[in-house]
Amino acid sequence: MVSSGCERVLVANRGEIARRVMHTCRTLGIETVAVFSDADTDAPFVVEADIAVRLPGEAAADTYLRGDRIVDAAKSSGADAIHPGYGFLSENAEFAQAVLDAGLTWIGPDPKTIEQMGSKVRAKEIMSAAGVPVLTAESGRYPMLVKASAGGGGRGMRVVDGPAELDSAIAAAEAEAEAAFGDGTVFVEPYLPTARHIEVQVLADRHGTCWVLGERDCSIQRRHQKVVEETPAPGISDDVRTRLRDAARAAVAAVDYVGAGTVEFLVKDEVVSFLEMNTRLQVEHPVTECVWGVDLVELQIAVAEDRALSSRFGPKGPVSSGETGRSGPNLGDGHAIEVRVYAEDPADDWRAQTGTVRAFEFAADTRFEVPRSYGVRVDSAVEPGSEIGIHYDPMLAKVVAWAPDRGQTIRMLRGALRHARVHGVRTNLELLGAILSDDDFVTGRVHTRLLDDRLEQWTEPRRSSGELHRYAVAAALVQAHSAHGAARVQSRIPAAYRNVPSQSRTRTYVIGDESIEIAYASERGRFVVDGVEVVHVDEHGVRLRHNGVRESYDVTVDGDAVYVDGPTGPLDLRTVPRFTDPAETVAEGSLLAATPASVAVVAVATGDEVQKGQTVVVLEAMKMQHTVSAPTDGVVAAIEVAAEQQVEAGAVLAVIDEHVPEGERT
Incomplete structure (x- = not known):
């Protein structure tokens, strides 16, 4: 039973993670408080909170990064605890201390620990002293990585291939780190382009218990930001797995860690090297929750309330947790993979996309929680009608598949992406599908440069010209049908009806950078299109027959935009007007x-x-x-x-x- 320690929790974050934390709070009977910027006034997480407090402004620097405003919001709303989510102030030791100084419960590790691990330079020194293997740079050996000591997310990083690039790379990394984190300190370490990025989930209380909840492979990355995560890590030996978990437990002991955290490593040729420690919940925590049967947010709250970890707080069965000998969760069940759905164009230098989300549907078994059995989970930041602006991270959702083994998980996740309905903004859905279909990924041969190496291949158009043509045909016929229905004259006559064959009409669409013209005619109540048989047309969609195979297309018209859902997934088209405004x-x-x-x-x-x-x-x-x-x-x-x-x-x-x-x- 939840104690009175946390009765009203303010979530100092936004989007998907705010909704995720609030979901668990509602399950536990805890009231929730949202803080929101002007850009997020109508966001789903704000609407779903019990109480919401405005943070004036739009930019993160004026809102979600203002610890003083957030503490004031907690006081004015009557909150007794703050959960920081991830990103923003989640690893800011000064903010954590300010929360405690205000007499509030901080749902996270001790400020001193956050400070120690917040500096990657200091963190490596502490880990090295504790016997944790650490990656160290050797003078004159390239390539190397210039890296910001503070922060994360790929900011303040530069790869250096030779000495001529070193000074400019350091200067650029320092400037970016200063702008992003307020700390321009950088350091240098070896760059291992084909290493694996593997992290270990830990959870510790103040009563001597430390749980090591398996490892996650996060090697598929773009610009040092994770795109695909899974547990358990495929293709590593039992010896490497044991050394990873032992090193993570040693890292926890070295800093008297309390709460949920992640210890990150690079693995190259069976050599394990400490990378950093994230003193917060990770974006990819749902895969661990699925396989290990836990609710990490619930356990964070339990630890913050000074309760001892116990099998009744979520884990499915007792095992030895190493040195403590106390009970912990079971050894894991099945395999889980998470992909991050972003509003971005991978083929155009990852350009972030903006606009209104017109449709956002996944066939999910659960949202924000572990399915009762194997299945698909979706944690999303948006709903239909949500506005995607310029101020925040472009992640729209995390889609997680959980199945008995990795092969079944990949197949389940591919199906979930293929049948998704996402319209209004361009996304990386096709890229994610290409990753999950790649032979090297399927066989577990992954490393941190794999996405860069395969980007051109993975962003090639996935649909043939014939497939695109049929999508455009569906759009044209629904628009023609709807235009006829709206006409005042002869509206009772079937849309395609003519006593004699009519001359062809045309509609032109833009799909990405490609223009497609569709010619159609009508004959005795039926539409006629070259190369395809039109089976049925109404205001909602079209059924076509091509080479003896029937295909169904659902079509939504929204001004000049036409959203089509067909056999190979969603596609947005734009109608080209017949006349251009000078x-x-x-x-x-x-x-x-x-x-x-x-x-x-x-x-x-x-x-x-x-x-x-x-x-x-x-x-x-x-x-x-x-x-x-x-x-x-x-x-x-x-x-x-x-x-x-x-x-x-x-x-x-x-x-x-x-x-x-x-x-x-x-």
Whole structure:
């Protein structure tokens, strides 16, 4: 039974993790308080909380990173505890101490431990002294990695292939680390591009119990940020598995760790090396929850209330937990894999996407909790109608499959992604499907450079031209059917009815960068399209027959946007208008913002000569920077933006006049 220690918990976070923590709190009978920025006013996590407190502003620096405002919100709302989630202030020792100083319960490790592990330099020193194997750099050996001592998420990291790059890489990493974490300290370690990134989940109380809840492989990463995580780690020996868990337990003992945490390692050629310790809940915690039968948020709360870990707090059966000899959870059941669904375009330098989520549906067995049996779990930040802006991380959801073995888990997860309905913003769903189908991934031959090495292959169009054509046919026929139904004249006559064959009509669509024109005609009440038989059309969808195979397509029309769900998953199309508004044209040579963003850097001035590929403007959206480069040699005719300015998608950033060498002018 939950004690009176936590009766009303404020979640100092947003999005998916705020919803996740609140889900467990509701199960335990604990009231919840949300804090929200102006950009999140109508977000699902705000609506679902019992109480919500506004943090004025939109940027994280003015809201979710303001510890003083969050503590004030806890006091004004009557909260008696704060759960930090992950990211933002979750590993900020000063914030943790401020929570305790305010007389509130901090659902996390001790501030001193957070401070020790918050500096990666200090953390390595402590672990080395405790006998935990640590990766150390050797002078003159390349490649190496320049890395921020504070923070994470891939910020403040630079790979250096040779001595000529070292000074500039250090300077760039220091600047990025200072901007992201307020601490420009960096250090250097060997870069192991084909190593495995494997982490161990730990949980410890103040009564001498330490649980080691298996390991997770997190090797599939983009820009040092995880994309796919799974447990148990495939393809490692029992000896490596034992050394990982023993090293994690030693790390816990070295800092008297309390609460849920993760000890991260690199594994290369059976050599295990400490990477860092995350003093918080991890994004990928659901895979551990599925396999080990625990609710880590519930256990975090139990530890914060100074209760001893016990088998009645979630784990399914007792085993020895090593040195303590106390009871702990069972050895794990089956295999679980999580993928992160992002609003981004992997084929376009991971460009973050913005817009309104029009549909967001997964066939999930549960949301925010472990399925009763094997199945699919979805932890999501959004619902249909949610706005995706520029201020925060672009992760939309985590989709988790749990099955008796890894092969079945991969198949189950592929099916969940294939049948998802996600529309309104471009996502990485197709990339995730390609990863799960790759031979090396399927056989467990993974490493931290695999995604970079296969990116071009994994982002190749997954649909053939014929498949895209049938999606566009479905869109065109539903729009034609709906247009006829809306007509005032002859609306009772079937949409495709003609006494004699009609001349073809056309509709044109844009799918990504590709334009597709669909020609259709009507004959005696039926639509006719070359290359495919039209079986049925109504306002909701189309059934087509192609080479003897019937396919069903569900279609939703939203202005110029058309959302189609077909045999190979969701697809967004845009209708090309028959006539173009002259006001929508822009000057030749204009560089446009692909998404709403903040201008981080203007690298040139009007009148400057630039070369093709030279940086003109750097934009920042969703914590990621995107470089806008000159498409050709030329002269900067105009700069239309300034640093720190907010711009909308399609805004003109600069105009480049193509440069003609003086000797070739006429």
